[in-house]
Amino acid sequence: MDNRIVTELEISSLLDAVYKAYGYDFRQYSPAHIQRRITNRMVLSGFKELSQMQSRILEDEAFAAKFLQDLSITVTEMFRDPDFYRSLRENVIPILRTYPFIKIWHAGCATGEEAYSMAILLKEEELAERTTIYATDFNQRALNEAKEGIFSNALIKEYTLNYQLSGGKKSFSDYYTSHYDNVIMDQSLKKNIVWANHNLVTDSVFAEVHLILCRNVLIYFERDLQNKVQRLFYDSLTNGGILALGSKEGLRFSEMYEFYTELDKKQRIFKKNRVWI
Ligand SMILES: C[S@@+](CC[C@H](N)C(=O)[O-])C[C@H]1O[C@@H](n2cnc3c(N)ncnc32)[C@H](O)[C@@H]1O
Incomplete structure (x- = not known):
């Protein structure tokens, strides 16, 4: 492809x-992200004009599926950003402990590492038995991998370090069995996780969590799309429920900011203000 930028x-x-x-509605995704992914696919598939690629996307479902995969970035890790999990243990677990049944929603769970990390944390805090974890994504291929719970051995050293830094109480190897070049996550971790296809842009509330x-x-x-999704989260949370966004995202510029109280400023963890009816 020449250097012509798509308009x-x-x-x-x-x-x-x-x-x-x-x-699939990508019309309010960040233009920089969309442009990068589109030009990347054009180069990989040898298209000189976007109009040619558009025709292919509309005529060939297998190619369209590939293009949709391109737009979903599934990079993730077990115990990604260990400080975030430390904060969950310190600031969030004591609140969850007060509920008889707990429902947790991982929105955009990719290949599931985050949900498995949560399952491990809950087990160590003796809350697993009374918790349901809903792990959702709109990328069905990623969800299928997540359900399998099979991860490459090559990643385990890094995941083990993350686990230790996150305040893990046991040995990370207690939670998987090795099988050739892979590890298989323990069956006991899977039993409380419900995997579901959910699109944050076009689907509505599916549970109160x-x-x-x-x-x-x-x-x-x-x-605008962030605000729309933040409204969906607000509507999905119980009175006093918790929203954990991690250090890269925030609420400060969202129209929903005033409806929450900060629990951890750095890890962007918020508690929904109680509404007394
Ligand atoms: C970079 S991964 C983040 C995974 C994990 N939350 C983490 O932080 O490690 C982003 C995920 O968001 C998902 N995603 C993007 N747009 C979405 C949408 N509209 N609805 C549901 N999931 C979406 C992608 O498919 C991808 O799996």
Whole structure:
């Protein structure tokens, strides 16, 4: 491909067409992210013009699926940002402990590492038996991998370090068995996790939960879409429920900021203010 940059108009026409044909709405994703992914796919697939690639996306479902995968960045880790998990142990677990049943929602769970980390943490805090973890993503391929719970051995050294830094109480190897080049996560961790396909842009509230974790997802959305998703989170939380966004995302510029109280400023963990009816 030459260095011709695809125009905003071309991108907007493509995203409209994708929404109409497949129901996936990327129209309010960050333009920089969308442009990067589109030009990357054009180079990989040898398209000189975006209009040519648009025709292929609309005519060939297998190619469209590949393009949709391109737009979903599934980079993740076990106990990613260990300080975040330290804060959960310190600031959030004592609140969850006061509930007889606990519901947790991981929104944008990718290949599941975050949900497995939570399952481990809850087990160590003796809360696993009374908790349901809903782990959702709109990327079905990532969800299928998540359900399997099989991860490459090559990652385990880094995950073990993350686990230790996060305040893990046992040995990380207690939670998996090795199988050739992979590890298989313990069956006991899977039993409280419900995996589900859910699109934060087009789907609505599906459960009332005590804790929502959504990290490294909203960074791909424009401000208006972030606000829309924040309203969805607010509506999905119980009175006094907790929203954990992680250090890269915030609420400060969201219209929902005033409805929460900060529990951890750095890790961006918030408690929904109680509404007395
Ligand atoms: C970078 S990963 C973050 C994974 C994990 N939360 C973490 O922080 O390690 C972003 C995930 O958000 C998902 N995602 C993006 N847009 C979404 C949407 N509209 N609805 C649901 N999931 C979405 C992607 O498919 C991807 O799996």
